Amino acid sequence: MRSGPRPTPDRPAAPRSDGERTDGDRGAARAHRRERIARWLFLLPATAYLLLFFALPLVKNIVMSFQQYSATTFYTGEAPFTGLRNYAKVLSSDLFWQALLTTVLFTVGSVCGQFVLGLALALFFRRRFPLGDVLRSLLLLPWLLPLVVSGTTWKWMLDTDTGVVNRALRDLHLLSSGVPWLTGTSSALVSVILVNIWVGVPFNTAILYGGLQDIPAHLYEAAKLDGAGPTASFRYVTWPLLRPVAGVVLVLGVVYTVKVLDIILVVTGGGPADATQTLSTLSYELSFQRFEFGRGAATGNVLVVLSLAFALVYLRAGRRALNV
Amino acid sequence: MLSAAGRPTRPISALLGTLALVLAATGCGGAAGSGSAAGKVTSITALDYYTDASEHAQWSERLTACGRTAGVTVEHRSVPGASLVPQVLRQASSRTLPDLLMLDNPDLQRIAQTGALTPLDRYGIDSRGFAPGIVSAGSYQGRLYGLAPTVSTVALFYNKDMLAEAGVAVPRTWDELKTAAAGLTRPGRYGMAVDANATFEGAWQFLPFLWSNGGDERRLDTPQAAQALQLWVDLVKSGSMSKSVLNWTQADVHDQFAAGKAAMMVNGPWRTAALNRTPDLHWGVAPLPVRRPGQTLVTPLGGEVWTVPRNSSEDRRAKAARVLACLNDPTTMLATAKQYFTVPSRSAVASRYARQVPSMAAFVESVERSRTRTGRLGVRWPQAATGIYTAVQAALTGERTPKEALGDAQRTATDS
Numbered sequence A: 001m002r003s004g005p006r007p008t009p010d011r012p013a014a015p016r017s018d019g020e021r022t023d024g025d026r027g028a029a030r031a032h033r034r035e036r037i038a039r040w041l042f043l044l045p046a047t048a049y050l051l052l053f054f055a056l057p058l059v060k061n062i063v064m065s066f067q068q069y070s071a072t073t074f075y076t077g078e079a080p081f082t083g084l085r086n087y088a089k090v091l092s093s094d095l096f097w098q099a100l101l102t103t104v105l106f107t108v109g110s111v112c113g114q115f116v117l118g119l120a121l122a123l124f125f126r127r128r129f130p131l132g133d134v135l136r137s138l139l140l141l142p143w144l145l146p147l148v149v150s151g152t153t154w155k156w157m158l159d160t161d162t163g164v165v166n167r168a169l170r171d172l173h174l175l176s177s178g179v180p181w182l183t184g185t186s187s188a189l190v191s192v193i194l195v196n197i198w199v200g201v202p203f204n205t206a207i208l209y210g211g212l213q214d215i216p217a218h219l220y221e222a223a224k225l226d227g228a229g230p231t232a233s234f235r236y237v238t239w240p241l242l243r244p245v246a247g248v249v250l251v252l253g254v255v256y257t258v259k260v261l262d263i264i265l266v267v268t269g270g271g272p273a274d275a276t277q278t279l280s281t282l283s284y285e286l287s288f289q290r291f292e293f294g295r296g297a298a299t300g301n302v303l304v305v306l307s308l309a310f311a312l313v314y315l316r317a318g319r320r321a322l323n324v
Numbered sequence B: 001m002l003s004a005a006g007r008p009t010r011p012i013s014a015l016l017g018t019l020a021l022v023l024a025a026t027g028c029g030g031a032a033g034s035g036s037a038a039g040k041v042t043s044i045t046a047l048d049y050y051t052d053a054s055e056h057a058q059w060s061e062r063l064t065a066c067g068r069t070a071g072v073t074v075e076h077r078s079v080p081g082a083s084l085v086p087q088v089l090r091q092a093s094s095r096t097l098p099d100l101l102m103l104d105n106p107d108l109q110r111i112a113q114t115g116a117l118t119p120l121d122r123y124g125i126d127s128r129g130f131a132p133g134i135v136s137a138g139s140y141q142g143r144l145y146g147l148a149p150t151v152s153t154v155a156l157f158y159n160k161d162m163l164a165e166a167g168v169a170v171p172r173t174w175d176e177l178k179t180a181a182a183g184l185t186r187p188g189r190y191g192m193a194v195d196a197n198a199t200f201e202g203a204w205q206f207l208p209f210l211w212s213n214g215g216d217e218r219r220l221d222t223p224q225a226a227q228a229l230q231l232w233v234d235l236v237k238s239g240s241m242s243k244s245v246l247n248w249t250q251a252d253v254h255d256q257f258a259a260g261k262a263a264m265m266v267n268g269p270w271r272t273a274a275l276n277r278t279p280d281l282h283w284g285v286a287p288l289p290v291r292r293p294g295q296t297l298v299t300p301l302g303g304e305v306w307t308v309p310r311n312s313s314e315d316r317r318a319k320a321a322r323v324l325a326c327l328n329d330p331t332t333m334l335a336t337a338k339q340y341f342t343v344p345s346r347s348a349v350a351s352r353y354a355r356q357v358p359s360m361a362a363f364v365e366s367v368e369r370s371r372t373r374t375g376r377l378g379v380r381w382p383q384a385a386t387g388i389y390t391a392v393q394a395a396l397t398g399e400r401t402p403k404e405a406l407g408d409a410q411r412t413a414t415d416s
Helices: A023-064 A071-076 A085-092 A094-126 A132-138 A147-157 A164-171 A185-213 A217-225 A230-258 A262-267 A279-288 A293-323 B002-006 B009-031 B053-070 B081-093 B105-114 B132-137 B160-166 B174-184 B200-212 B223-237 B250-258 B269-277 B314-327 B330-340 B347-356 B358-368 B378-396 B402-414
Strands: B043-048 B073-078 B100-104 B155-159 B190-193 B262-267 B283-286 B304-307
Touching: A023 A293, A071 B081, A071 B105, A085 A094, A085 A293, A094 A132, A094 A185, A094 A230, A094 A279, A147 A164, A147 A185, A147 A262, A185 A230, A185 A262, A217 A230, A230 A293, A262 A279, A279 A293, B043 B053, B043 B081, B043 B314, B053 B073, B053 B314, B053 B330, B081 B100, B081 B105, B100 B105, B100 B314, B105 B132, B105 B304, B105 B378, B155 B160, B155 B269, B155 B358, B160 B174, B160 B262, B174 B190, B174 B223, B174 B262, B190 B250, B200 B223, B200 B378, B223 B378, B223 B402, B250 B262, B250 B269, B269 B330, B283 B358, B304 B314, B314 B330, B330 B347, B347 B358, B378 B402
Parallel strands: B043 B073, B043 B100, B190 B262
Antiparallel strands: B100 B304, B155 B262, B155 B283
16 A cells, blocks of 8 residues: 655765766765765664674573583583583473463463453543543553562462452452462462553553554544444454554564563462463573573573564564555 | 765764773773772671661671771671572672672582682681581581571470460470461461471471471482471361461561461571560460470571682682681670570580570570581582472472372482
């Protein structure tokens, strides 16, 4: 649709090639060269930053995963090369596969919940009503709080004996005894998913709301004239036009969720009995609690590959969104 | 033309200027030294995990006083307990270790193994007169690397009013413990509280039950270990102990007890000052119960050892060693013990202390019999500890029976 000729950026005219080299031509060539150097220099800070803070840690992590990197390595600097032993150890442990399953459940649960709630709120806030804008801004609050603060608060609220959530459920006579939110193995996973949904809803709402604003109002008027009800206009107008944005939100959600560490560490610490141990918390535990950095790095790399796969999906989805 | 040629130069020079600034800034960072000119050492650094405001201030005072005897000022820093070892590893790799370093005693061998610590005999510090347990925790491959001024262990704390009201005597055996805990449980209150979280602290609290029943960290899949774990499972299953013990730290256990939400708890004497400050709390302390009468109670030895890391300056190390010796001299040790209700690590000082502070006599006695966590496994203790706390979690959540959970633990402990 938008395939018209793009305006080309200003570029100095190429030097004439008719053999007559004048002073002006030489000046132009010099200016051209200078400009090329300038362009590279402009690239330099970003490139240096990427190499230093992204490429270097990544390469270091990959190298580490093939080494026996222990606490001693920190002092002596000696890390014997062990080949694929770290990967074999990691992949052969039951905990890894359990953590992988937990990661999948955590990610799917969180992303679905965040998206559905985010979309519902975005649709709700599209209507105009008093204080609508204020409420929409307040919705961003969970995003502004440091995760350690909100995580600790959730941990208190979800306490089995003294937490406000169980207290409310008991006082409303919905339950006679409390739900073991953080102390039951299956309920703890549900709890961290719920907390993560709470954290992620503002992001989803904000992006989807933006997407909804881009849908021209006259399409809804036309749909109304054709006799479409709210369901039909969502089904045939909103959803098809929102799909590219929705795709981007979902894939970004997956990439953000698959690596979540802080919320789980604060709320459950990966417990009880490793029930909320995901690949990222497992990698953290191996590296910084058991000081088996090689195995921690190997686990981390599996996570990087998973994220990379989704990032590729995201890039393709992004391209599709632009082309629509 | 002129302007077109002139314009690009300005960004170039701006960029070069920025780069020069950045380089200058980073260059500057390397030049800043630690303020010790060659020869005379006037100040040394110390690192520990006493982050609590009053505790930090007290240790600063003590370090300053000992620094004065060695003719140096001490720059004292504290980091949270969980980040101390990672911090030390980072500092080891960048060769910026402090001159004086405190470590929790089960971590000492692991750090000594890396080569980052200096043996203390080089500075004329020996372990004569110290209780054997703490010397073994402070040694690696037969050489002394760290000394703790005071040591401690865990015991059973109980709320006197609650026991009297329920007509329950202080339990001495596991069966009595179960009956007492059930009898003390009320709506909104549990009979017993322990720390069963998935950390080394959780493993530490389980050890007295494991060891006193003849369990061994080198072989976790034994009936003795399963019996100990079954006790904790029974306490949770009967509702005498909250299932939240799975997430509680020792500090949380203390808070539950102090708030009257638990009638008994496993904790250490370092809580005494805080408990004494709690209004209307009448508490007592007793040895932890054993499975059957006649069994000997074996508790884990707690305490923080001070070490001298291997950094570049021999003069600084010598000064640090003098401060370390001062922290461990009988007078300072006795004052420290009185301040925190811990036990002096020199046997002679400990017995004098037991006479001066009779309420601590029970702890003095139990510390003598307590065992260090690294005593049998050395640097392999962390794996066993991981196995233990994982087994406790699996059993208390009901995911595994104690026997199955300990079988898994044994695999974790031996899988290096």
